[in-house]
Amino acid sequence: MSRIGVLLAEGFEEIEAVTIIDVLRRAGLEVTILGVGGAKIGGAHGLQVEADQILEEDPGSDWSALVLPGGLPGATNLRDNPIVLELIRSTHAAGGKLAAICAAPIVLGSAGVLEGRRATCYPGFEEGLTGAECSEDRVVVDGDITTSRGPGTSLDFALCLVSQFKDQETADALREGMLINA
Secondary structure, X not given: OOEEEEEEEOOEOHHHHHHHHHHHHHXXXXXXXXXXXXXXXXXXXXXXXXXXXXXXXXXXXXXXEEEEOOOOOHHHHHHOOHHHHHHXXXXXXXXXXXXXXXXXXXXXXXXXXXXXXXXXXXXXXXXXXXXXXXXXXXXXXXXXXXXXXXHHHHHHHHHHHHHHHOOHHXXXXXXHHOOOOO
């Protein structure tokens, strides 16, 4: 796994975004924060994050994985952006991994990549998981697509991604080192 893009749009869920970025970087993975709509992205609760790259200026085409934090209106801003949807489709078609948490699985539903897959999301957003079999599990992995429920599942989600993008040994070491479930 070489290049991982984390897409942030105005109104993203801070706990999810920061947890995912931090845990993946602790694992030694190359993570690029892709700002949708600009370089400075405001979270749902006022936290500002500076993107490494502005999506509209250079979406790139060689992502190994795309990760989408949720939050509102962050998830709907991602869903309503045609560049985001095309990037998801092209990454998926090229064999890249896709991951979304909280409300963000609706973006995968809108991109048409959940058909016939198991997926989960924040309660109340199931209708946006077009074509998916909905689950209430904390984290759901179905092939190259991983989904999760919300802020409280962020660490489990991020560690699951580490196990996929790197290896289980690294995920276990991070879990122990961060005193998760200690």
